Amino acid sequence: MIHPALIKKQRLILFISLLLILATIVIGLGMGSASVSYDRLLHILLGQGTFKEEFVLFSIRLPRILITLLAGMALAVSGAILQGITRNDxxxxxxxxxxxxxxxxxxxxxxxxxxxxxxxxxxxxxxxxxxxxxxxxxxxxxxxxxxxxxxxxxxxxxxxxxxxxxxxxxxxxxxxxxxxxxxxxxxxxxxxxxxxxxxxxxxxxxWLIVLIPFTLYKANRLNLLGLSEPVAIGVGLSIExxxxxxxxxxxxxxxxxxxxxxxxSFIGLMAPHIAKALVGPRNQLFIPVAILLGGWLLLFADTIGRNLIEPSGVPAGIMVSLIGAPYFVYLLLKK
The missing domain is CATH 1.10.3470.10 (ABC transporter involved in vitamin B12 uptake, BtuC)
Incomplete structure (x- = not known):
């Protein structure tokens, strides 16, 4: 049984993560070579903007933001699964x-x-x-x-x-x-x-609609795979x-x-680790947190990278590596 205090803490962290995602989306929608005034965003989203404003928002920025968010979520879940089945952080x-x-x-x-x-x-x-x-x-x-x-x-x-x-x-x-x-x-x-x-x-x-709920369904199996093999076999789990x-x-x-x-790289490493540090190692608790953190981390890295150097910006992969590589070395030394 999961302690009610942990569930409450998880819900609070999920809420904060959603706020971070929404704030980063709003900032990303307004930033860029063709800037869009923040006080115009709501009007544009409701279809009351000029052709240029709607083109920039709906054809350029919004698809990129959604792709980045979804990809970060997928990589975070993938990393959480790999760490669970290999028992390697x-x-x-x-x-x-x-x-x-x-x-x-x-x-x-x-x-x-x-x-x-x-x-x-x-x-x-x-x-x-x-x-x-x-x-x-x-x-x-x-x-x-x-x-x-x-x-x-x-x-x-x-x-x-x-x-x-x-x-x-x-x-x-x-x-x-x-x-x-x-x-x-x-x-x-x-x-x-x-x-x-x-x-x-x-x-x-x-892929995400099918596989993320499937992973959450298999969360208890991941908990068992994280134990020693004799224990997992002892409770009737078909390990391989x-x-x-x-x-x-x-x-x-x-x-x-x-x-x-x-x-x-590194999104699948960082997001599960941060989530575990916040709510503990039980997969039912930390995977939902890792999903939102992974989406936000990649979204944040891409938002900073594409506005850092004009006109093409810094690739999101490089921005993530600048954060993730030191984190990987830290984990390597710690573990």
Whole structure:
């Protein structure tokens, strides 16, 4: 049974997180090269703005904000799952190579397969998922020991190796590509939010609508997987079956997110850790908090980055890495 005081604390933190998200959205809607007056925002949202104001808000800023928010949520849940099934606090889809696997698959698809604009938007999350699944399976097989089970430290070490190798493969792919296609892949590597139109939201949203509630449904299984294997087996949990199902869920969430945002790391590391520090390690409590924190962190990083340097700004992936890399080192030393 969860203590009522913890539930009350969780609800307060969720409320504060929602306020942070709303405040960042409002600030982001008004900031940019074509500034929009804040006292005009409500009028524009109600359809009472000029053509220019409505174009800037509904065609440029709002889709990007929603994409960034949804992708941050997906990456946070993916990181929470990976940390649970590997029992490793340093697991993150970007750090252990899953994002890179998705990126290589998307780059190959983009460079070598004929693409129709209409189907491309909906195909890239699926292509990213296939590349990420293949990478995750290889990492899992190499980190698994039949005598002692999954080795948490090996997961991170092998994952970092895969991430480096796949980044090298991406550079090889770029070297033989056309200039316009190289620009796209370079943006992806840097974590530049490139999928900023409404169709990308409709491509990403179904994955989150299905997989986030599924993860919350499996929260108690994640609690058990966080215990030692003999205890989990003792309560009747099919460890390998649950790990594989949850691993596929984490991979799908990460791949769907990075397919439209580019190579974003550290959100899946930071959001679950901050959430655990606030409400404790029980998955039913911290995953909802991590969802909102992950969305806000990526949204905040992108809002700062795109307004920092004119005209193109700093990619969100770089901004997140500036925060996340020191945090990763801190966790590495602490754990």
């Amino acid at each position: 340093l697991a993150d889809p970007g750090i252990i190579g899953i994002n890179s696997g998705a990126g290589v698959a998307i780059a190959v698809f983009f460079l070598f397969f004929p693409i129709e604009a209409g189907s491309f938007v909906y195909m890239i999350p699926l292509v990213g998922f296939l590349g990420a699944v293949l990478t995750a399976c290889l990492i899992y097989l190499l980190a698994f020991n039949k005598n002692s089970g999954l080795q948490p430290v090996r997961v991170v070490l092998i994952g970092v190796g895969f991430s480096t190798a796949l980044s090298g493969a991406m550079i090889v792919l770029i070297s033989s590509a056309e200039r316009t296609k190289v620009d796209f892949i370079a943006q992806w590597i840097a974590g530049n939010i490139w999928g900023t139109d409404w169709p990308f939201i409709w491509a990403l949203l179904p 079956k649950e790990r594989i199902i949850l691993l596929l869920t984490a991979v799908a969430l990460a791949a769907s997110a990075v397919s439209v945002t580019g190579g974003i």
